[in-house]
Amino acid sequence: MKIGYIKQSSNDKSQTIINLTPEDKEDLFTIYQIIDPDDEVIIKKMFTTKQEDSNKKTVTELHEIKLKILSYEFDIKDEYLRYKGVTIPDETGVANKDISIGKFLSFSIAYTHPMTIYKHNLNKYAKRLLQDAENAMNKSEIGAVVLQEGIAHVCLLTSSSTIMKQKIAVTLPKKKNAEDATKFNDLNESFYRKIYDAMLAHFDFNELKVVLLCSPGFFADALQKHILKFAEQEQNEDILKNQESFLLANCSTGYLQGIDEVLKNPKYMERLEDTKxxxxxxxxxxxxxxxxxxxxxxxxxxxxxxxxxxxxxxxxxxxxxxxxxxxxxxxxxxxxxxxxxxxxxxxxxxxxxxxxxxxxxxxxxxxxxxxxxxxxxxxxxxxxxxxxxxxxxxxxxxxxxxxxxxxxxxxx
CATH class of the missing domain: 3.30.1330.30 (Ribosomal protein L30/S12)
Structure with missing residues (x-):
């Protein structure tokens, strides 16, 4: 989360003004924890207005809107945080320039635009949430890939959540003859290459404390060998110099539940015990x-x-x-x-x-x-x-x- 500023309102001493930009799923949960009914927000929203001088043609533009929050809907699994509110006057003159006051609207929190929250009675827990959200060190400590034949999930484990960044799925044929075996090997190689590319896109190998590779059977071991092979071919120093951060673990499934199994397994606790x-x-x-x-x-x-x-x-x-x-x-x-x-x-x-x-x-x-x-x-x-x-x-x-x-x- 990017924090623009946190300051006390000059008009209302009990009100704190917070300007922020959410960046990921965990930031949605932070915002959900902070905004309550009767708080106020300024957000950017695509809004359709009628043009009286153009034969009532409608124009859709991005507007800044200030609303008083009435209710919310939240589904963290689908990264869905939606609020309902009513437009109110804006003393700053920034919002609601072309939007009537008293209009009921709903909006979803997006990662695209900054928003401003006018928060009543900001307590110490909310302050701590904002500090943790802004502090990158409290973000991802573990990168994880959990996989089985033909399917893999690339995840980041933070102090508050497991965030799935990418799912890779490949249908592998049965090896009934030599032609099938060749096709299988090619697709299998492509499968591991896609996982490698996803890890490059989502992992900072210099910052992660642990890169966890877990699977039933020997898939995690095969993945590590492919990662090191691809890294040597490309001379990727970020991976090659951080090989000691890789941790191989066994679990019963290649889905997200496999990560929970590893975290509860005493066998791996010593490597992971300093993470929240x-x-x-x-x-x-x-x-x-x-x-x-x-x-x-x-x-x-x-x-x-x-x-x-x-x-x-x-x-x-x-x-x-x-x-x-x-x-x-x-x-x-x-x-x-x-x-x-x-x-x-x-x-x-x-x-x-x-x-x-x-x-x-x-x-x-x-x-x-x-x-x-x-x-x-x-x-x-x-x-x-x-x-x-x-x-x-x-x-x-x-x-x-x-x-x-x-x-x-x-x-x-």
């Missing part, structure tokens, strides 16, 4: 192990976690970013206060991305969980005085209606 992606998986596995052991060291649910925080009993707080996207700003602020409380008591806070399978799993457990400093068997028991003092009035996995809607949105 793997830390998420390891931490959730640790939490689930406590649940399986039934040792009362791990709890989930809003009431239980808040009670543990008050008792200064939380060693690690596991929180989904969807929790911090609550439609109710007051509830969102309480979650931020919970983070402050845990950190003030010496606990660790780990926020999971819903773009990861680990984040999706945590969302199924209310999006809020903790690992304790010591065992508390009665943490879920409520006294009469505690009932009235429950800041999160909705307990357990049920959640409120707005939170159920949030979970559905994140899984769409």
């Amino acid at each position: 992606f793997v830390k998420d998986v390891k931490l959730l596995d640790q939490f689930m192990e406590h649940l399986d052991n039934d040792d009362d060291m791990a709890w989930y649910g809003r009431y239980e976690v808040m009670k543990a925080a008050r008792l200064d009993a939380i060693d690690t707080l596991l929180m989904s970013d969807m929790v911090l996207k609550s439609n109710r700003v007051a509830k969102r602020e309480k979650y931020l206060d919970l983070i402050d409380l845990v950190e003030a008591n010496g606990g660790k806070v780990h926020i999971f991305s819903s773009l990861h399978t680990s984040g999706e799993e945590l969302n199924q457990l209310t999006g809020l969980a903790c690992i304790l400093k010591y065992s508390i068997p009665t943490l879920d028991e409520r006294g009469e005085d505690e009932e009235a003092d429950d800041d999160f009035s909705d307990s357990g996995a049920e959640g409120t209606d707005d939170e159920k809607e949030e979970m559905i949105t994140s899984k769409a």
Whole structure:
């Protein structure tokens, strides 16, 4: 993400003006986390207007439009983030020059044009999201290719997501005779060449910590040999001098699930353990192990976690970013206060991305969980005085209606 500027509004001290340009799928999720209903945006949109002096001919042009946000639709898998809003006056005189005020419009976030967000009450979590989005070091740490016969997926693993950059598919014939065998070999060579070209297009070999090649069987090994062969033919120094960054791994499928298998495999943890992606998986596995052991060291649910925080009993707080996207700003602020409380008591806070399978799993457990400093068997028991003092009035996995809607949105 490119950040143009972040500054306080001169007209409204509670409003922060953010100018940015999204560049990839992860930036869409950042914008989704930041923009709320009633925030305002200036975006560029193709708009058709009627020309009164030209026999009512219509003209389609790119206009700058300022809207007050009313609602949103979000599907991260299809890179789809769409907002509905109503046009409002623009005190800067930049937007809505030819667009009437009070007009209801919808628009999708595009990677093409910068946008300006007028954000009410920019909290510290949103500020951190913007800092992380702008900092390239928090982007891709691992490049990955997962493949099997005739199909490969070239991906980048960031601190928050797995981004598939390109899919390569080739239909390979059965080797029934010599002619088929020759055709097979030619197509197979072409298959590996296409993967190599895709990696050149999407990977920065000088910046990636690990280039992960994983597959069932020996396809990953064959791919590495072809990569080095092509690199030697072209004298590609970026690849040749970074050969030690390649990691071969075995998995059961050439689809994206294969990457998750590798990340959970202790055999490969040592090479990958300094990346946030793997830390998420390891931490959730640790939490689930406590649940399986039934040792009362791990709890989930809003009431239980808040009670543990008050008792200064939380060693690690596991929180989904969807929790911090609550439609109710007051509830969102309480979650931020919970983070402050845990950190003030010496606990660790780990926020999971819903773009990861680990984040999706945590969302199924209310999006809020903790690992304790010591065992508390009665943490879920409520006294009469505690009932009235429950800041999160909705307990357990049920959640409120707005939170159920949030979970559905994140899984769409």
